[in-house]
Every structure is written in C-alpha cells, then in structure tokens.
Amino acid sequence: MIKPKIFLSLLFLILPILGGTGFAIAEEGEIPLDKAPIDLTDLPSLQRGAKLFMNMCSGCHSLKYIRYSTMAKDIGIVDAKGQILEQVIKDNLIFNGGKITDTIQTAMNKAEGEAWFGIAPPDLSLVARSRGADWLYTYLRSFYLDAKKPWGVNNTVFPDVAMPDVLFNLRSRLYAEKEGKEKFDGAILDIVNFLQYAGEPIQQTRKQLGIWVLLFLAIFFVFAYLLKREYWKDVH
Numbered sequence: 001m002i003k004p005k006i007f008l009s010l011l012f013l014i015l016p017i018l019g020g021t022g023f024a025i026a027e028e029g030e031i032p033l034d035k036a037p038i039d040l041t042d043l044p045s046l047q048r049g050a051k052l053f054m055n056m057c058s059g060c061h062s063l064k065y066i067r068y069s070t071m072a073k074d075i076g077i078v079d080a081k082g083q084i085l086e087q088v089i090k091d092n093l094i095f096n097g098g099k100i101t102d103t104i105q106t107a108m109n110k111a112e113g114e115a116w117f118g119i120a121p122p123d124l125s126l127v128a129r130s131r132g133a134d135w136l137y138t139y140l141r142s143f144y145l146d147a148k149k150p151w152g153v154n155n156t157v158f159p160d161v162a163m164p165d166v167l168f169n170l171r172s173r174l175y176a177e178k179e180g181k182e183k184f185d186g187a188i189l190d191i192v193n194f195l196q197y198a199g200e201p202i203q204q205t206r207k208q209l210g211i212w213v214l215l216f217l218a219i220f221f222v223f224a225y226l227l228k229r230e231y232w233k234d235v236h
Helices: 004-020 043-056 068-074 086-092 110-117 127-131 133-140 168-175 180-199 203-232
Strands: 063-067 143-145 153-155
Touching (some): 063 068, 063 180, 068 086, 127 180, 133 180, 168 180
Antiparallel strands (some): 143 153
C-alpha cells in the first residue's frame, strides 16, 4: 500500500502535467467549458491575438512580465533576417508612448480602475495559467445583456463580473457578416492563444529542450546500466 506522504508527493508531480494538457478540476456549480484548440506554433494567430489584445484589452489590463521586443521576436514580427520590426510594433501595438524595450503596461492607474469598476483591472500575464485556456475561451464568449448591471451586461461563466463587454463592437460587426459566429470565435481563440503564450513565453523552447533531455537520459541510462553490470558481475 502506498503511504499517504508518497501518494501526495506523486499527486503534486502529476497534477502540473495534467494541467499542461488541458486537464481541469470542475468546481461546484461550474458550467461546461468549451475546448480552446490552442496552438502556440500558429504565429499568425498569435500576431492577431496580440493586435486584438493591444487594441481592446490593454487600455485596462497589463502584461507586466513581457517586453514588447521579446513578444515581437517570439511571435514572429521580424524581417527575413530575424530582426524585430520596431516600427511595426510602435505603430500598431504601443499606444501609451512606451519604448519597444518596455514591459507591456496599461495606461490606467489603480485609482482610476477602482473608481470606474469598483476594483482595479488585474494584470493578465498569468491569467491563462491560473484560469485555464478553456475557461478564458468560454468566458469571453459568454457575455449577455442584463439591464440590472452597471454596464448593461453579465456573464454566465463569471456572474456579476465588473468587466464590461469590450468585445461587443467586434461581435456585432462580425455577426453581421457571413459565418460571423465562426469568425468571432476565431478572434477569441486568437486572444486566448496569445494569453496562453504570455503565461509562459518560453513554453515552446522548454518543450523542445525537454525532448533532448529525455533522449540524453535514455542514452545515459543504457551506459549506466552497462557500467553497473560490469562493476557487479563479480559480486556474489
């Protein structure tokens, strides 16, 4: 029988792995979440997500652990030589007068946020890791009209949320087009994909490095086993 301490240790080792594959523990009363098909190798999606975030979300929310320059390099806003397209970043993604080497900050200060929303809008650097991509994907698509609320909207995933439906205009415009719902869902997926990247910018590098580490360990195990046999062959 496995001892409790050993079981808990194994559980804490396994849960992060399950979390990285989209595993989620359902909370009491939680509504079913739609699956967000995240793909951090899809650079066009990450670029669209960055544009949507900076245009619609960065007025209130920051990504204080990421620099514009790092983001640009990671999501492919570079020329054929791999050099960052600084002017493209400045013209399309920096709206607060910052520099490309700055971290992504919001123009709204804490006092203004508390006065307007009742609570300062949080930094979203780690929201995809804390909430999960599926939660974000479902949440951003679950606003509905509610005249009883200060902003006239509510959310089925996060009832009584203080955030207004900042994507209302985008939804209205896309829904007026053919296959509008699919286009809107695609835009939301781009935002979530970008926030998933923001939660761990080095994720793809970590996965690639992990493959090489596992290969090294596999080869090392063979030599270690052969060495063990050589040392112990005369031990009776």
